[in-house]
Amino acid sequence: MEERFTVDGITRKSLHHGVGLMDVIELQGVPEVYRLVPKDLTVLKPITINASEKTKKLLKVTKKVTIKGKKTQIGFHDGRNLISDAKVNVGDTCLVQVPETKILDVIKLEKGVQVIVTSGVNVGKTGKIAEIEGGTFVLPQRALVDIDDRQIEIPSDLVMAVGKDKPVIQIQ
Numbered sequence: 001m002e003e004r005f006t007v008d009g010i011t012r013k014s015l016h017h018g019v020g021l022m023d024v025i026e027l028q029g030v031p032e033v034y035r036l037v038p039k040d041l042t043v044l045k046p047i048t049i050n051a052s053e054k055t056k057k058l059l060k061v062t063k064k065v066t067i068k069g070k071k072t073q074i075g076f077h078d079g080r081n082l083i084s085d086a087k088v089n090v091g092d093t094c095l096v097q098v099p100e101t102k103i104l105d106v107i108k109l110e111k112g113v114q115v116i117v118t119s120g121v122n123v124g125k126t127g128k129i130a131e132i133e134g135g136t137f138v139l140p141q142r143a144l145v146d147i148d149d150r151q152i153e154i155p156s157d158l159v160m161a162v163g164k165d166k167p168v169i170q171i172q
Contacts, residue, residue, distance in 0.1 A: 021037070127145040
């Protein structure tokens with residue numbers, strides 16, 4: 001079977017290969033490059049991006065484990081794992097170079113950072129974090145996010161940091 005498309009710079013032959021949040025897609029014979037982002041209340045919508053950004057991807061840190069030899073293994077939202085010395089916490093977002101998964105920058109999930117909502121009724125909306133409220137045993141960590149002219153309180157695992165003042169890559 002011939003190559004039909006690439007996902008994050010890796011050629012895929014099966015049409016049944018899964019794609020997800022922030023994946024970069026290139027189709028054979030099509031000049032545009034696409035990124036799957038939450039937009040218009042849709043969880044995954046393809047947007048056309050500049051070819052210069054096709055090697056960059058945002059990955060949210062979902063897991064952090066210390067392994068043998070006091071090394072840190074970082075787990076990302078798309079299933080990738082990376083052994084790195086980067087100072088990250090669960091909830092932070094890493095700007096990585098694909099396909100080799102090299103961390104270029106870390107965007108901390110903190111007050112004043114730009115975020116995009118990745119799930120729920122506000123999916124695809126972007127805003128600025130006004131405050132992060134700590135979680136308890138029964139209540140998850142929450143982020144107060146200024147979206148348009150209102151402030152919403154949302155569990156912090158439903159938002160992804162995309163940049164300090166503006167998104168570091170094209171997401172709209």
